[in-house]
Amino acid sequence: xxxxxxxxxxxxxxxxxxxxxxxxxxxxxxxxxxxxxxxxxxxxxxxxxxxxxxxxxxxxxxxxxxxxxxxxxxxxxxxxxxxxxxxxxxxxxxxxxxxxxxxxxxxxxxxxxxxxxxxxxxxxxxxxxxxxxxxxxxxxxxxxxxxxxxxxxxxxxxxxxxxxxxxxxxxxxxxxxxxxxxxxxxxxxxxxxxxxxxxxxxxxxxxxxxxxxxxxxxxxxxxxxxxxxxxxxxxxxxxxxxxxxxxxxxxxxxxxxxxxxxxxxxxxxxxxxxxxxxxxxxxxxxxxxxxxxxxxxxxxxxxxxxxxxxxxxxxxxxxxxxxxxxxxxxxxxxxxxxxxxxxxxxxxxxxxxxxxxxxxxxxxxxxxxxxxxxxxxxxxxxxxxxxxxxxxxxxxxxxxxxxxxxxxxxxxxxxxxxxxxxxxxxxxxxxxxxxxxxxxxxxxxxxxxxxxxxxxxxxxxxxxxxxxxxxxxxxxx
Amino acid sequence: xxxxxxxxxxxxxxxxxxxxxxxxxxxxxxxxxxxxxxxxxxxxxxxxxxxxxxxxxxxxxxxxxxxxxxxxxxxxxxxxxxxxxxxxxxxxxxxxxxxxxxxxxxxxxxxxxxxxxxxxxxxxxxxxxxxxxxxxxxxxxxxxxxxxxxxxxxxxxxxxxxxxxxxxxxxxxxxxxxxxxxxxxxxxxxxxxxx
Ligand SMILES: Cc1cc2nc3c(=O)[nH]c(=O)nc-3n(C[C@H](O)[C@H](O)[C@H](O)COP(=O)(O)OP(=O)(O)OC[C@H]3O[C@@H](n4cnc5c(N)ncnc54)[C@H](O)[C@@H]3O)c2cc1C
Ligand SMILES: Nc1nc2c(ncn2[C@@H]2O[C@H](COP(=O)(O)OP(=O)(O)OP(=O)(O)O)[C@@H](O)[C@H]2O)c(=O)[nH]1
Ligand SMILES: [Mg+2]
Numbered sequence: 001x002x003x004x005x006x007x008x009x010x011x012x013x014x015x016x017x018x019x020x021x022x023x024x025x026x027x028x029x030x031x032x033x034x035x036x037x038x039x040x041x042x043x044x045x046x047x048x049x050x051x052x053x054x055x056x057x058x059x060x061x062x063x064x065x066x067x068x069x070x071x072x073x074x075x076x077x078x079x080x081x082x083x084x085x086x087x088x089x090x091x092x093x094x095x096x097x098x099x100x101x102x103x104x105x106x107x108x109x110x111x112x113x114x115x116x117x118x119x120x121x122x123x124x125x126x127x128x129x130x131x132x133x134x135x136x137x138x139x140x141x142x143x144x145x146x147x148x149x150x151x152x153x154x155x156x157x158x159x160x161x162x163x164x165x166x167x168x169x170x171x172x173x174x175x176x177x178x179x180x181x182x183x184x185x186x187x188x189x190x191x192x193x194x195x196x197x198x199x200x201x202x203x204x205x206x207x208x209x210x211x212x213x214x215x216x217x218x219x220x221x222x223x224x225x226x227x228x229x230x231x232x233x234x235x236x237x238x239x240x241x242x243x244x245x246x247x248x249x250x251x252x253x254x255x256x257x258x259x260x261x262x263x264x265x266x267x268x269x270x271x272x273x274x275x276x277x278x279x280x281x282x283x284x285x286x287x288x289x290x291x292x293x294x295x296x297x298x299x300x301x302x303x304x305x306x307x308x309x310x311x312x313x314x315x316x317x318x319x320x321x322x323x324x325x326x327x328x329x330x331x332x333x334x335x336x337x338x339x340x341x342x343x344x345x346x347x348x349x350x351x352x353x354x355x356x357x358x359x360x361x362x363x364x365x366x367x368x369x370x371x372x373x374x375x376x377x378x379x380x381x382x383x384x385x386x387x388x389x390x391x392x393x394x395x396x397x398x399x400x401x402x403x404x405x406x407x408x409x410x411x412x413x414x415x416x417x418x419x420x421x422x423x424x425x426x427x428x429x430x431x432x433x434x435x436x437x438x439x440x441x442x443x444x445x446x447x448x449x450x451x452x453x454x455x456x457x458x459x460x461x462x463x464x465x466x467x468x469x470x471x472x473x474x475x476x477x
Numbered sequence: 478x479x480x481x482x483x484x485x486x487x488x489x490x491x492x493x494x495x496x497x498x499x500x501x502x503x504x505x506x507x508x509x510x511x512x513x514x515x516x517x518x519x520x521x522x523x524x525x526x527x528x529x530x531x532x533x534x535x536x537x538x539x540x541x542x543x544x545x546x547x548x549x550x551x552x553x554x555x556x557x558x559x560x561x562x563x564x565x566x567x568x569x570x571x572x573x574x575x576x577x578x579x580x581x582x583x584x585x586x587x588x589x590x591x592x593x594x595x596x597x598x599x600x601x602x603x604x605x606x607x608x609x610x611x612x613x614x615x616x617x618x619x620x621x622x623x624x625x626x627x628x629x630x631x632x633x634x635x636x637x638x639x640x641x642x643x644x645x646x647x648x649x650x651x652x653x654x655x656x657x658x659x660x661x662x663x664x665x666x667x668x669x670x671x672x
Contacts, residue, residue: 128553130657131658258553278546
């Protein structure tokens with residue numbers, strides 16, 4: 001007689017014949033055989049599993065934690081304290097321990113017309129999320145916070161430059177606004193595919209100061225190598241900044257209500273509605289390789305029973321793979337500060353991005369500060385969460401964030417973190433392990449989106465179609 | 478005037494697999510029933526209106542989409558949900574135990590004011606009944622839940638359960654003007670320039 005109707009998990013009525021790939025003494029993990037197994041529910045992995053399931057692949061998505069997001073989770077106070085101050089209860093004056101806060105472990109903002117937004121639109125994951133603009137985008141000069149001037153008008157009003165430089169910068173912005181790769185009459189005699197960015201700056205007579213904030217705060221370059229490359233790519237980045245700014249007015253950035261954790265959750269829902277299976281709290285202990293070094297599955301022991309699932313490809317963040325498969329690329333220092341006041345000099349903005357250009361403070365790498373607050377529902381009323389981050393250059397990483405702490409003023413609570421950034425040794429085509437890179441110190445998602453595009457291309461052999469134009473009318477969906 | 482007011486609410490469906498969550502939604506939204514309903518695939522959420530005397534309630538209905546199989550529902554699913562329907566199958570005792578633990582989960586993770594309805598589905602299969610109405614009624618009463626036995630197949634009580642939820646929802650509280658927005662490409666704005 002039929003037993004219980006399956007509650008899910010243990011298959012159906014008749015036990016399926018034991019597949020020959022299942023090692024002795026092991027049970028099947030979930031349904032056993034998949035096209036792809038994705039490990040870790042960080043943003044990159046969640047985008048990948050969402051996209052692969054929409055291509056019709058059968059996906060198993062596992063995470064060792066009991067929450068979504070991995071390194072990109074947004075934590076409430078209780079979880080934040082568990083992570084940084086185990087055993088210590090959250091300070092009551094901060095707010096409700098589980099309801100009020102959604103603190104990102106990796107702070108970033110979305111460029112309104114950037115590639116992550118295109119991925120959200122293309123997959124329609126945007127339906128699950130609500131956003132608000134970020135109030136302002138600032139850059140530090142001489143210890144003071146200045147709004148990044150991005151329109152010809154702002155260029156004339158900024159105190160970042162002297163009077164003559166302002167005019168030159170305005171001319172540069174006007175040229176950019178008109179420049180269209182498809183229309184040679186907008187080139188005004190300049191061939192941006194051959195001319196370097198430095199040559200273009202010099203052509204407009206822009207000084208190093210202006211070059212620096214244009215390159216770092218608008219084109220989002222992390223070092224100065226772009227100066228000697230063809231100008232076109234940088235010009236496109238600046239146009240992206242300017243158009244994103246025009247989109248919502250206050251800054252080029254937007255940020256989801258309730259924190260960045262909603263992004264991986266949204267993509268995981270996309271995967272689930274296309275039949276993907278999700279398993280949190282799955283203690284993955286081993287990636288299984290065949291004799292020729294090709295990965296074919298994973299093993300996790302639950303309730304004392306070793307369980308194995310098989311797939312033609314494994315995708316995951318570096319923490320799920322043997323250490324020989326990844327190599328360090330550096331370190332990132334991040335410091336999460338909870339404050340009861342906004343930044344001086346930002347008009348009491350409730351969310352801001354501030355870039356401290358490295359050369360302003362005698363460093364190679366820029367320092368980024370992302371600040372969000374109750375207005376995006378990530379902190380209790382009247383509280384602000386500012387996260388400073390930078391790429392580590394010395395043996396005293398937290399001291400490197402000192403210029404950011406100076407801007408912040410007094411803080412109620414501070415949580416520090418220094419972590420290694422890792423990158424895969426191989427591209428995965430040979431061993432079928434497609435590994436994402438660790439998240440970098442940048443305060444935006446453009447590098448994250450680039451890594452996802454690279455993963456997608458390695459996994460499917462095709463370029464991701466991001467032809468969607470965020471500014472063109474969309475059908476009801 | 479007031480009957481023109483439209484209030485939006487998010488409603489989530491919870492319950493063990495195959496109890497008929499998707500069938501209930503499809504019956505409510507499209508008034509259809511399929512004997513071979515696919516496990517929830519493809520749909521993000523469906524919307525449907527309920528007309529009350531003094532207002533229109535528009536439900537944005539979130540089906541679980543399989544993340545419930547290993548109890549791995551993302552917090553975004555619960556977030557902002559004003560109402561929930563926890564479904565069990567009257568012909569499956571185990572699914573009733575499942576429903577009880579879903580109610581607990583909802584009380585733990587959901588909004589403290591969430592309105593919960595307990596639906597004993599497949600009530601058309603009287604001859605295979607394993608869960609007695611009385612037992613479920615008492616449980617619902619103890620926990621302050623709306624309770625109805627439904628059938629997605631015969632349409633029994635499907636509309637009623639949504640209407641009863643709609644009536645209980647706090648429509649008086651003026652929903653604040655939200656600054657937050659979903660990202661969408663602009664509709665009306667015309668792209669300047671070529672062609
Ligand atoms: C966003 C932003 C980024 C900037 N990035 C740079 C930069 O990368 N390089 C740069 O030279 N200036 C940079 N500056 C400008 C710099 O801080 C001075 O404001 C600018 O050089 C004008 O200096 P001054 O004529 O007042 O001369 P002074 O301040 O007296 O400077 C004298 C010399 O020191 C150099 N200098 C000043 N500040 C820096 C610095 N932070 N790093 C390295 N050299 C410095 C100047 O170039 C100059 O040669 C930046 C300013 C802003 C707002
Ligand atoms: N007789 C009868 N069958 C029903 C009723 N509702 C659903 N079913 C059947 O039950 C099965 C499962 O229904 P679904 O709506 O897919 O169940 P679900 O809860 O959405 O399942 P998952 O999406 O897998 O979690 C289908 O074969 C339906 O035809 C009902 O009221 N009466
Ligand atoms: Mg369903």
